[in-house]
Amino acid sequence: MSRNHPDVVEALPQVPVDAPGAPPACRGRLVETARLQWRVADGGDPADLAQRFLAAHGVPTDDLARPARHTPDGVCGAALFLSAAAGAHTIGAPPGAPSPAPALPDLAVVVYHHTDRPPTRRPTPDRWWLGDWQDSWSATEHAAAVDAVRAAIGRGDVYQVNLVGHAAAPYAGDPRPALARLAALPGARYGGTLTGAGWAVGCASPETLVALEHGRLVTRPIKGTRPATPAGRRELLASAKERAEHVMIVDLERNDLARVARTGSVRVDELFAVRRWCDLWQAESTVSAAPADGLGLADLLRAVSPGGSVTGAPKHAALAHLAALEPVGRGAGMGALGWIGPGRLDLGLTIRTAAADAHRLHLWAGGGITWGSDPAAEVAEAAAKAAPVRALLAAG
Incomplete structure (x- = not known):
């Protein structure tokens, strides 16, 4: 675990901040003043560590319901x-399984202060090269994992499991501009980057893990995917399999929020709305609740993480199955990335997310498996989700 505590704001370099959820009006006038990085091997509870670290640096999160x-x-x-x-x-x-990118922390909290000094311009990269992607499992192995999940569903172990695959590619040059380009993908509600010594994360996620909006906790699970064509939209809306999978996760998210909500305040504000991300239609719902009095960040993170749409149902049983089936860890994928500040909490789920270590770019993609899943279709769906991200990362 590492901590950084610069003392004098005026002595720090100002750089543009493009972390997802950061206040747009502030992004050009911020300096980093404190940083916490933690890995699972360090021990302890990262949710508690994050809450205490934020409080120590002027961002109290012990009562999210307090204006x-x-x-x-x-x-x-x-x-x-x-x-x-x-x-x-x-x-x-x-x-x-162990992460294929161990340079990345499992928790990073970066505190920023305002400043009025001009920002430091990042140097323009003089070259960028991205090599061939190598998948951590073959299409045949992915399909076999889908069959294994269907067998577990048949035994009654689980109702749904979200399987995620990984790919990596060598690169040369500065990866940060390539990762920053992901924010331009259509539908990237949580487009942005976060960087540290020897690592960087770029996000193009459309999915809200949890946010605080107008005094209510909000989550927007996404489940159900089709090509963004008129026929694809009709097929998604008519699919009993996709709707059943989606409603199952909506129920899971309702249960997660109910653990930290005021009694009787959980509601589904929108169910199975079809929205576009790049060249895909996706089904999204909105679930909200009033936070319980005295709800702190640590309890909220424990309630909603890992996100139900990327684990499965029941959540603990699904996590045990995916841990046994996925060949490498999820690294930067399927986690949370966003912003926490006075009166502001907005965390996206890190789907459509890539990361860089010193030598390789990493990308994760997958989908939810139910009894009605077709292995070949699931393999194709994961590839379709990764394709726009791969294409933009390769751009010069």
Whole structure:
């Protein structure tokens, strides 16, 4: 575990901040003033560590229901990244296989203060090269894992499991501009980056893990995918299999929020709305609840992480199955990335997310498996989700 505590804001370099969820009006006038990085091997509870670290640096999160006001001076807030493995760790579930990108932390909290000095311009990269992608499992192995999940469903072990695959490619040059381009993908509600020494994460996620909007906790699970054509939209809306899979996860998210909500306040505001991400239609619902009095960030993270749409149902049983079936860990994928500040909480689920270590780019993609899943179709769906991200990362 590492901590960084710069003392004098005026002595720090100002750089543009494009962390997902950061206040747009502040992004050009921020400096990093404190950083916490943690890995599962460090031990302890990352949710508690994050809450205590934020409080120590002027971002109290012990009562999310308490009104707070963002001011243009002093602390602005913090970017927060929590890996899927860290989320599993917080609830005592198996963390899965080791990460293929161990340079990435499992928790990163980066605190920013406002400043009025001009930002430091990043140098323009003089070259960028991306090699061939190598998948961590073959299409045949992926299909076999789908069959294994269907067998577990047949035995009554689980109702749904979200299987995720990984690919990596060598690169040369600065990966940060390539990762930053992901924010331009259509539908990237949580487009942005977060970087550290020897690592970087770029996100193009459309999915809200949890946000605080108008005094209510909100989550927007996505389940159900088809090509973004008129026929694809009709097929998605008419699919009994996709709707059943989707409603199952909506129920799971309702249950997760109910653990930290005011009694009787959980509701489904929108069910199975079809929205577009790049060249895909996806089904999205909105579930909201009033936070319980005294709800702190740590309890909220433990309730919603890892996200139900990328684990399955029941969540603990699904996590045990995916830990046994996925050949490598989820690294930066299927976790949380966003912003926490006075009066602001907005965390996206890190689907459609890539990461860089010193030598390779990494990408994760998958889908939910039910009894009605076709193995070949599931393999194709994961490839379709990864394709726009791969194409943009390869662009010069």
